[in-house]
Amino acid sequence: MKKVIILGSSGSIGLQTADICLQLKDKISVVGLSVRSKTEVLKKQIKTFKPKAICLEESADNFSNFKNWIKINSPKTKLFFGAVGLEKLVSSVEADTLVAAIVGAAALKPIIAAIKTKKNIALANKEIVVMAGAEIMKLAAENGVSILPVDSEHSAVFQCSRGEDKKQIKNIILTASGGPFYKYDGDFSKITADKALKHPTWKMGRKITIDSATLMNKGLEAIEASVLFGLPIDRIKIVIHPQSIIHSLVEYVDGAALAQLSNPDMRLPIQYALTYPRRMPSKFIKPLNLAALSKLEFFEPDFKKFPCLKLAYSAANAGGAQPAILNAANETAVEAFLDGRILFTDIAKIVEKTMKLFKGIKKTGIDSLIEADLAARKKAHSLIESAESNLK
Amino acid sequence: MKKVIILGSSGSIGLQTADICLQLKDKISVVGLSVRSKTEVLKKQIKTFKPKAICLEESADNFSNFKNWIKINSPKTKLFFGAVGLEKLVSSVEADTLVAAIVGAAALKPIIAAIKTKKNIALANKEIVVMAGAEIMKLAAENGVSILPVDSEHSAVFQCSRGEDKKQIKNIILTASGGPFYKYDGDFSKITADKALKHPTWKMGRKITIDSATLMNKGLEAIEASVLFGLPIDRIKIVIHPQSIIHSLVEYVDGAALAQLSNPDMRLPIQYALTYPRRMPSKFIKPLNLAALSKLEFFEPDFKKFPCLKLAYSAANAGGAQPAILNAANETAVEAFLDGRILFTDIAKIVEKTMKLFKGIKKTGIDSLIEADLAARKKAHSLIESAESNLK
Numbered sequence: 001m002k003k004v005i006i007l008g009s010s011g012s013i014g015l016q017t018a019d020i021c022l023q024l025k026d027k028i029s030v031v032g033l034s035v036r037s038k039t040e041v042l043k044k045q046i047k048t049f050k051p052k053a054i055c056l057e058e059s060a061d062n063f064s065n066f067k068n069w070i071k072i073n074s075p076k077t078k079l080f081f082g083a084v085g086l087e088k089l090v091s092s093v094e095a096d097t098l099v100a101a102i103v104g105a106a107a108l109k110p111i112i113a114a115i116k117t118k119k120n121i122a123l124a125n126k127e128i129v130v131m132a133g134a135e136i137m138k139l140a141a142e143n144g145v146s147i148l149p150v151d152s153e154h155s156a157v158f159q160c161s162r163g164e165d166k167k168q169i170k171n172i173i174l175t176a177s178g179g180p181f182y183k184y185d186g187d188f189s190k191i192t193a194d195k196a197l198k199h200p201t202w203k204m205g206r207k208i209t210i211d212s213a214t215l216m217n218k219g220l221e222a223i224e225a226s227v228l229f230g231l232p233i234d235r236i237k238i239v240i241h242p243q244s245i246i247h248s249l250v251e252y253v254d255g256a257a258l259a260q261l262s263n264p265d266m267r268l269p270i271q272y273a274l275t276y277p278r279r280m281p282s283k284f285i286k287p288l289n290l291a292a293l294s295k296l297e298f299f300e301p302d303f304k305k306f307p308c309l310k311l312a313y314s315a316a317n318a319g320g321a322q323p324a325i326l327n328a329a330n331e332t333a334v335e336a337f338l339d340g341r342i343l344f345t346d347i348a349k350i351v352e353k354t355m356k357l358f359k360g361i362k363k364t365g366i367d368s369l370i371e372a373d374l375a376a377r378k379k380a381h382s383l384i385e386s387a388e389s390n391l392k
Numbered sequence: 393m394k395k396v397i398i399l400g401s402s403g404s405i406g407l408q409t410a411d412i413c414l415q416l417k418d419k420i421s422v423v424g425l426s427v428r429s430k431t432e433v434l435k436k437q438i439k440t441f442k443p444k445a446i447c448l449e450e451s452a453d454n455f456s457n458f459k460n461w462i463k464i465n466s467p468k469t470k471l472f473f474g475a476v477g478l479e480k481l482v483s484s485v486e487a488d489t490l491v492a493a494i495v496g497a498a499a500l501k502p503i504i505a506a507i508k509t510k511k512n513i514a515l516a517n518k519e520i521v522v523m524a525g526a527e528i529m530k531l532a533a534e535n536g537v538s539i540l541p542v543d544s545e546h547s548a549v550f551q552c553s554r555g556e557d558k559k560q561i562k563n564i565i566l567t568a569s570g571g572p573f574y575k576y577d578g579d580f581s582k583i584t585a586d587k588a589l590k591h592p593t594w595k596m597g598r599k600i601t602i603d604s605a606t607l608m609n610k611g612l613e614a615i616e617a618s619v620l621f622g623l624p625i626d627r628i629k630i631v632i633h634p635q636s637i638i639h640s641l642v643e644y645v646d647g648a649a650l651a652q653l654s655n656p657d658m659r660l661p662i663q664y665a666l667t668y669p670r671r672m673p674s675k676f677i678k679p680l681n682l683a684a685l686s687k688l689e690f691f692e693p694d695f696k697k698f699p700c701l702k703l704a705y706s707a708a709n710a711g712g713a714q715p716a717i718l719n720a721a722n723e724t725a726v727e728a729f730l731d732g733r734i735l736f737t738d739i740a741k742i743v744e745k746t747m748k749l750f751k752g753i754k755k756t757g758i759d760s761l762i763e764a765d766l767a768a769r770k771k772a773h774s775l776i777e778s779a780e781s782n783l784k
Contacts, residue, residue, distance in 0.1 A: 159648060163555015168671040173682070239682050249653065254667075255660055255677025256551060257653040261641065268647055275646075279560045285647025290565070290631050290690035298682035 005032030008101035010041035012205045013124040017099050020271045032093045046074050055080035055089045087113045100125045115139045122273035124150035126224045131324040132369045133227030148273035155269030156247035156260035172225050173249040175241040177201045179212040191344035201244035201264050210334045219312020233316035240299040307348040320362040321372035328376035329354035336384045350383045397424030400493035402433035404597045405516040409491050412663045424485045438466045447472035447481045479505045492517045507531045514665035516542035518616045523716040524761045525619030540665040547661030548639035548652035564617050565641040567633040569593045571604040583736035593636035593656050602726045611704020625708035632691040699740040712754035713764035720768035721746035728776045742775045
């Protein structure tokens with residue numbers, strides 16, 4: 001019986017993780033849960049899993065009501081609250097694996113707490129790897145725990161390098177669906193949030209869907225792959241593959257490439273991270289039928305149309321705090337774009353300007369990186385305000 | 393330093409194996425060689441590799457000349473002769489791996505001799521696996537040696553199941569280029585040997601090229617995969633993939649599939665079998681460029697147009713001596729087709745008739761299978777004679 005804590009259990013990845021844990025209830029028990037504010041979802045999950053502890057990450061107006069509900073419906077479940085509560089939940093509850101399905105930098109401290117208490121990390125949060133990947137990998141190695149990627153691309157690379165000598169990897173080739181605009185020839189500044197939220201192949205959260213439209217998602221994934229698999233960024237290649245059937249490839253020194261394929265469904269990489277090193281039958285994943293698909297296409301990504309991709313490679317090459325700054329500025333800019341405050345094309349501009357303002361800062365170490373992250377967010381906010389006044 | 397014996401060193405696979413051994417001469421030493429009759433090729437290879445022993449498989453008119461040549465040019469090289477000599481060569485020369493690159497049933501006895509003297513088998517001969525696969529696998533297990541597939545498809549499957557629990561394999565999906573006729577809508581009986589010998593993606597020997605045109609090659613490979621990877625034949629699937637970039641796939645119980653890709657070049661699977669478990673850089677294999685390929689296509693195979701495929705599955709389902717009979721009849725019929733004695737469509741007819749005549753014979757054991765093989769060849773020959781008289 002594997003014990004699992006799910007952070008961010010009401011989000012897209014969190015809900016799918018819960019589905020899988022329920023399907024595999026003979027093999028997996030959910031011992032901890034957290035949501036930002038969706039208490040109704042959490043209540044259902046508490047009834048299903050009877051976890052040892054849960055955490056409400058944000059001040060919910062009905063906190064005391066919720067406390068009473070717990071007392072009546074699941075009296076043995078311990079209740080934590082806020083960011084500090086999240087760390088306490090992770091540290092105090094015994095578990096094999098932490099599923100880190102919280103978006104953004106908020107996942108960093110709980111992940112560190114989980115590693116320090118010897119939990120494997122099923123990692124659905126690429127931002128924190130971009131921000132502080134080297135530090136996390138070092139800490140994981142020191143504590144003898146595994147970082148199991150949940151992103152479909154990194155899970156593919158992980159599967160394609162299973163049983164292989166990592167030194168014999170020549171390149172990692174990440175596939176990108178290309179998002180809704182890889183063929184778009186119109187004015188990118190006119191792209192609205194509604195349009196950008198319509199992803200052709202993957203159903204995901206809002207932030208990552210916008211990142212897929214700007215290709216920043218693929219840039220962040222390239223940095224993540226570089227960190228997780230220990231390869232310099234110039235050996236992480238990207239190819240547009242609109243069908244999202246090949247989830248990524250590993251190219252070896254002998255000229256062979258291994259690829260992982262499936263119908264696009266996040267429940268496959270999530271389950272793989274939960275059951276690794278075993279594979280378990282899944283009732284969710286539709287079997288692959290290559291003849292029915294008829295063809296798989298591949299295109300070079302256009303770094304000019306998608307400047308975010310270029311910025312990500314620059315940040316990785318610069319090293320130090322630049323990836324953290326890229327990520328912080330992007331998170332801030334995407335939020336502003338989703339709120340209708342800036343243009344689609346402003347996202348890359350704000351990221352680029354923020355990166356330039358912090359150029360040369362060679363900080364590392366988790367506390368310094370958190371500091372850089374906060375400073376970059378502040379700067380990005382003020383750049384957004386100027387962009388807004390230009391738009392008026 | 394790995395010691396290698398190459399049987400059939402003047403054939404297509406043999407020559408490529410020699411190229412690789414020469415490229416990797418710091419890692420691999422060639423200690424034995426055999427050819428059917430091409431002594432000129434053999435002389436060059438003897439000068440290059442200075443093998444411990446060689447064998448001329450067939451009565452060469454210039455045998456005594458050759459003996460003198462050896463005495464002068466490579467006096468330490470021991471000379472064997474004929475089918476018995478081949479077994480002696482294999483048994484007496486110390487080596488890590490035997491590369492079995494002889495076409496057809498003639499490879500069986502030398503392979504058995506190699507296994508019994510604890511040599512790994514790099515297997516480029518699917519016929520003998522079809523003929524006596526179960527027996528060979530059993531013998532290999534008893535002697536603790538590995539059967540390393542050299543066929544690109546089986547090498548792909550081997551690579552895609554590396555580090556995986558074999559019990560979690562759901563299906564093996566063999567890709568087929570489809571040969572020159574998978575889209576052909578004309579009269580199959582009018583197909584000449586010249587036309588059938590023009591394979592669109594692979595440069596191979598004549599017999600296997602005809603088998604690719606009838607899809608018998610894929611049928612034999614399905615039987616081979618079933619034997620090598622221990623799966624029932626109905627879990628070996630076939631998909632037409634004209635680009636020959638994905639060399640095969642393994643589908644797992646969780647819905648994930650792993651695929652091995654490369655530009656079509658036999659030197660990749662040959663080298664993998666020679667250097668396994670390591671991968672070594674190859675100067676021969678052109679790196680894969682998916683975007684330059686632009687698309688990979690997949691089609692269902694047409695069992696009506698290609699009756700040989702259906703016959704292979706029937707033979708595997710029937711078991712016993714039927715795969716050996718299928719193989720023997722096919723080898724005989726293909727030879728007759730290449731000699732212009734029968735029609736392209738007669739190949740399947742002769743195989744089917746031969747299989748029916750030997751239906752119900754449930755023999756196993758290597759000697760019985762060799763007997764069945766010979767009887768089937770004889771029967772196929774007489775069927776070919778009748779077909780010929782019909783053609784006149």
